[in-house]
Amino acid sequence: xxxxxxxxxxxxxxxxxxxxxxxxxxxxxxxxxxxxxxxxxxxxxxxxxxxxxxxxxxxxxxxxxxxxxxxxxxxxxxxxxxxxxxxxxxxxxxxxxxxxxxxxxxxxxxxxxxxxxxxxxxxxxxxxxxxxxxxxxxxxxxxxxxxxxxxxxxxxxxxxxxxxxxxxxxxxxxxxxxxxxxxxxxxxxxxxxxxxxxxxxxxxxxxxxxxxxxxxxxxxxxxxxxxxxxxxxxxxxxxxxxxxxxxxxxxxxxxxxxxxxxxxxxxxxxxxxxxxxxxxxxxxxxxxxxxxxxxxxxxxxxxxxxxxxxxxxxxxxxxxxxxxxxxxxxxxxxxxxxx
Amino acid sequence: xxxxxxxxxxxxxxxxxxxxxxxxxxxxxxxxxxxxxxxxxxxxxxxxxxxxxxxxxxxxxxxxxxxxxxxxxxxxxxxxxxxxxxxxxxxxxxxxxxxxxxxxxxxxxxxxxxxxxxxxxxxxxxxxxxxxxxxxxxxxxxxxxxxxxxxxxxxxxxxxxxxxxxxxxxxxxxxxxxxxxxxxxxxxxxxxxxxxxxxxxxxxxxxxxxxxxxxxxxxxxxxxxxxxxxxxxxxxxxxxxxxxxxxxxxxxxxxxxxxxxxxxxxxxxxxxxxxxxxxxxxxxxx
Numbered sequence: 001x002x003x004x005x006x007x008x009x010x011x012x013x014x015x016x017x018x019x020x021x022x023x024x025x026x027x028x029x030x031x032x033x034x035x036x037x038x039x040x041x042x043x044x045x046x047x048x049x050x051x052x053x054x055x056x057x058x059x060x061x062x063x064x065x066x067x068x069x070x071x072x073x074x075x076x077x078x079x080x081x082x083x084x085x086x087x088x089x090x091x092x093x094x095x096x097x098x099x100x101x102x103x104x105x106x107x108x109x110x111x112x113x114x115x116x117x118x119x120x121x122x123x124x125x126x127x128x129x130x131x132x133x134x135x136x137x138x139x140x141x142x143x144x145x146x147x148x149x150x151x152x153x154x155x156x157x158x159x160x161x162x163x164x165x166x167x168x169x170x171x172x173x174x175x176x177x178x179x180x181x182x183x184x185x186x187x188x189x190x191x192x193x194x195x196x197x198x199x200x201x202x203x204x205x206x207x208x209x210x211x212x213x214x215x216x217x218x219x220x221x222x223x224x225x226x227x228x229x230x231x232x233x234x235x236x237x238x239x240x241x242x243x244x245x246x247x248x249x250x251x252x253x254x255x256x257x258x259x260x261x262x263x264x265x266x267x268x269x270x271x272x273x274x275x276x277x278x279x280x281x282x283x284x285x286x287x288x289x290x291x292x293x294x295x296x297x298x299x300x301x302x303x304x305x306x307x308x309x310x311x312x313x314x315x316x317x318x319x320x321x322x323x324x325x326x327x328x329x330x331x332x333x334x335x336x337x338x339x
Numbered sequence: 340x341x342x343x344x345x346x347x348x349x350x351x352x353x354x355x356x357x358x359x360x361x362x363x364x365x366x367x368x369x370x371x372x373x374x375x376x377x378x379x380x381x382x383x384x385x386x387x388x389x390x391x392x393x394x395x396x397x398x399x400x401x402x403x404x405x406x407x408x409x410x411x412x413x414x415x416x417x418x419x420x421x422x423x424x425x426x427x428x429x430x431x432x433x434x435x436x437x438x439x440x441x442x443x444x445x446x447x448x449x450x451x452x453x454x455x456x457x458x459x460x461x462x463x464x465x466x467x468x469x470x471x472x473x474x475x476x477x478x479x480x481x482x483x484x485x486x487x488x489x490x491x492x493x494x495x496x497x498x499x500x501x502x503x504x505x506x507x508x509x510x511x512x513x514x515x516x517x518x519x520x521x522x523x524x525x526x527x528x529x530x531x532x533x534x535x536x537x538x539x540x541x542x543x544x545x546x547x548x549x550x551x552x553x554x555x556x557x558x559x560x561x562x563x564x565x566x567x568x569x570x571x572x573x574x575x576x577x578x579x580x581x582x583x584x585x586x587x588x589x590x591x592x593x594x595x596x597x598x599x600x601x602x603x604x605x606x607x608x609x610x611x612x613x614x615x616x617x618x619x620x621x622x623x624x625x
Contacts, residue, residue, distance in 0.1 A: 059580035066379045084378045156480060162561075164581070203483045203566045208456070217461045323377055329582055337397045337569050 022047040025267045028065075028075040030254070031056055032226075033126075034275075035287040042274050048267055065090060065259070073262040074271065078252040080165075082122045083115035083320040085257065091121045092258040098269040099123060101276035104296040109309065112317055113253060122255035123272050128290050129251030129315050130166050131244040131307065133228045135219040145245045146174050148220045149197040158220040159212065160197060162204035164332040165318055167194055169250030170222070179250040179316045182324035191331045198335060213240075225306035226288050242306045248314025364596070371589035379583035389586035393594055398574070405571045408485065409554045412492045416500045416549045417542065419493070424504035424541075425534075429513070437505070440498050448495070452562050455491050456482065483565035491563045492553050499552070500545035507541025543610045551599055571595065 031054045039050050053072070055061040058081040065075070066088070077085060085091050096102055096119065105124055116122045134142055138157075142148045149158055160167050169179035171190035181187065202218065209221040214231035221228065225242050232240060256272050258265065274280055282300030285292045291305045291312075292298050321328070371389050373381035392398070427436040443451060458464045459481040466478040481487055511534065519529035535542070557572030564570075571591065579588035 057580065059583075063379060063580050063583075088378050198566060201566055202480075203564065203568075208453075208562060211456070212460075215460060215462050325582065333397050336567070337401055 022049065023264055023267050024049045024051055025074070025264050025271055026051045026053075026072045026262075027271075028053045028055065028061060028072040030054065030076055032230075033076065033254075033288070034284055038275075038280055038283055041280065042271060045274070046267065046270055050271075070261055071263075072259055073264045073268045074256055075259060076125060076254050076256055077122075078254050078318065079113065079115040079122075080252075080318050080320040082255050082257060086116065086121050087320075090260055092260055092262065092265075093120055094123060094258060095269070096123075099273045099276065101273050101278075101294075104276060104278060104281075104294045106293050106295050106309070109253075109293045114317065114319055115253075116255070122257050123276075124293060125254045125256050125275065126284075126288070126290055127251060127253045127293050127309070127312070128224070128288075129244055129249055129312055130161060130170075130222060130224050131242055131249070133213055133221050133223060133225070134241045134243075135213065135216065135239060136241055137239045138219040142220075142241075144243045145247055146170050146197070146222075149200055149222075152200055154219055155200040156202050157218055158201045159203055159205045159209045159218050160194075160201050160222045161209075162206040164328050166222070166250055167204070168328060168332075169316075169318065170245060171197075173245070173247045173249050173314070173316075176247070179248075180319045180321060182321055182327065184327060187327060187331050191335060194335055204336070226290065229289060229306060244307050244311045244315060246314065248312075248316065250318045251312055251315040253317055367589045367592055371586050371593050373586055375584050375586045377583075379585060381585055386586070389584075389590035392587050393590060398591075401569050401571055401574060404485075404569075405554060408489055408492070408570065409550055412489050412496070412553050413546055413550045415489065415493045416497055417545060419497060420500035420504050420545055421538075421542075424501050424508050427501070427505050428508040428511070433509075437502075440501055443498065449558060449562075451495070452491060452559060455487075455494070455563060459487060459490075482563060483568075485565070485568060487563050487565075488560050488568050488570075491559050492556060495556075495559065496549040496553055499548040503544040503548060504538065504541045507538045507544075511537055539610060543607060547603060547606070551603075554599065555595065 025048055027050055029052065039052065043050055058078050061075060061077065062081055062084065102123060109127055110124065132146070132148065134148065139148060139154060148154065149160065168187065168190050171193045172179055172181050172186060174193065175189055177186045209218060209223045210227035210231040212218040213221045213228055214236055228240065228242065229237060256275065258268055262268060276294055278294060278296035279300050281292065281294045281297035285297065285301050286303040289303055289306050291307065291309045292301055293309070370381055372385055374384045374386040374388065376382050427433055430436055456463065461478040461480065465481065469475045470478065515533050516529050519533045524532065555572045556570065557576055560568040560570040560573055575588050575591050578584045578591065
């Protein structure tokens with residue numbers, strides 16, 4: 001008992017000392033989004049401590065902040081949520097002169113942004129999109145589009161994301177419409193296409209499709225490359241093809257934003273600048289196996305990405321669709337429950 | 340002088356329940372009567388929209404299927420739990436069996452659900468064994484349908500039924516069973532007419548402890564369910580986050596709370612009157 005008390009006292013002292021040394025930066029970020037070595041590197045270089053909290057969806061992050069969670073300095077919403085958070089007055093204006101490394105971000109990428117055209121409130125972090133992973137041991141003939149989901153030969157062994165915007169986005173794009181369409185007729189058409197896919201899929205899944213794919217249970221999944229490849233071993237990676245459908249699809253731009261009420265603003269700027277330092281940014285891209293939007297960092301990356309910025313040329317960034325969300329939901333409920 | 344300390348003793352509990360139970364419920368009830376904000380939260384205008392939305396046929400359909408799943412699950416649980424509890428109560432190694440029942444709680448709930456994927460998956464344990472034994476040639480799709488949801492829900496709640504049943508059965512006077520047999524009852528009759536009526540309170544507790552959490556379960560249909568497995572819990576979570584419709588998420592929760600409360604009251608009242616009848620009967624005999 002005495003030993004335990006002693007241990008606790010020492011542990012407490014260590015924690016307090018570590019905490020007192022320099023400032024703290026409070027970050028609320030996606031799970032597995034920035035490798036530990038980058039965070040450690042920043043802590044060392046700026047003699048501070050990073051307190052890191054994680055979320056798994058924009059909605060989770062937004063609902064928590066909206067419901068009154070405070071104390072965070074930086075968070076990483078996707079574009080549509082950047083726009084919502086601006087409208088809700090949850091963000092501070094960004095002073096780009098404090099982020100000189102921002103100059104390395106590719107201009108053609110920035111041109112795709114509509115949610116915050118001149119980066120007044122957000123610093124682009126990573127651009128990516130969902131795609132389709134195919135197990136080529138089983139699926140021999142496939143086109144680089146969504147047609148595999150209409151193929152009854154693989155019925156019961158495929159999954160689509162349990163995410164209405166993602167599924168509708170691909171259906172709309174396959175029909176030649178925008179991923180941000182709010183036209184009821186176009187959505188109705190998209191719904192019919194999704195119903196056709198639904199006949200062949202096993203489930204709508206945004207959580208364990210990577211595990212199921214790695215186990216061979218699913219042979220074609222719509223999902224994010226990182227979720228799939230993190231689960232695969234060498235042999236698994238060799239038999240897997242990942243592509244962004246040629247007609248394009250929805251993609252997202254996750255951004256760093258400075259929250260209202262942030263207490264460690266200077267440190268937050270230093271962090272954002274650090275992230276876009278080419279050698280650091282390259283480490284993040286290598287970790288995520290995602291393409292770099294930072295031109296200079298491309299000279300430092302070592303890992304081959306699962307797709308390139310070029311593959312995303314037909315894709316569109318998801319924008320906030322406001323109350324048209326209800327319309328999407330109506331069709332989505334028809335798909336999920338209504339038959 | 341005898342002083343009544345009861346209120347002082349219960350003060351911590353009262354405070355705890357007020358702060359963490361009553362106030363949150365009141366907040367939920369309040370939110371359900373406001374107009375929804377476009378981006379979550381509420382506008383402070385009174386509105387019944389959230390309650391009107393409950394009459395959406397698609398929602399009612401989900402409610403019925405959730406009810407169906409919960410009833411079937413509870414029936415399975417009770418069928419499995421009574422013999423197990425009976426066995427444990429009569430066993431010499433009671434502590435050991437109870438220990439085994441409690442062990443799963445040491446593992447995280449989600450990990451236990453994922454474990455079922457390893458057991459029932461297409462490349463899982465059961466399929467592999469069946470294929471090795473030559474019972475089947477190709478894998479059977481056990482997972483991702485309503486029945487896999489029921490299987491896992493049954494597994495998740497089973498201990499909550501076994502424990503109260505065990506504590507009731509343990510108090511049961513087993514010589515009554517022998518007496519019944521001596522007086523000419525068959526084995527089955529002695530169980531239905533003597534054992535079951537006497538452990539009714541345990542059965543009631545077991546049903547309540549398993550039906551209510553099952554009804555609101557959210558993780559199991561999400562992970563083990565198929566393309567049509569949508570339960571009420573899933574809808575509440577989705578309305579709160581994806582749809583940013585706090586009033587609707589609240590009104591569904593309120594409706595569920597009311598329904599379960601009424602259910603519990605009716606159920607326990609019905610049961611009480613039965614047990615009282617039984618007691619009077621006993622007294623009469625004596």
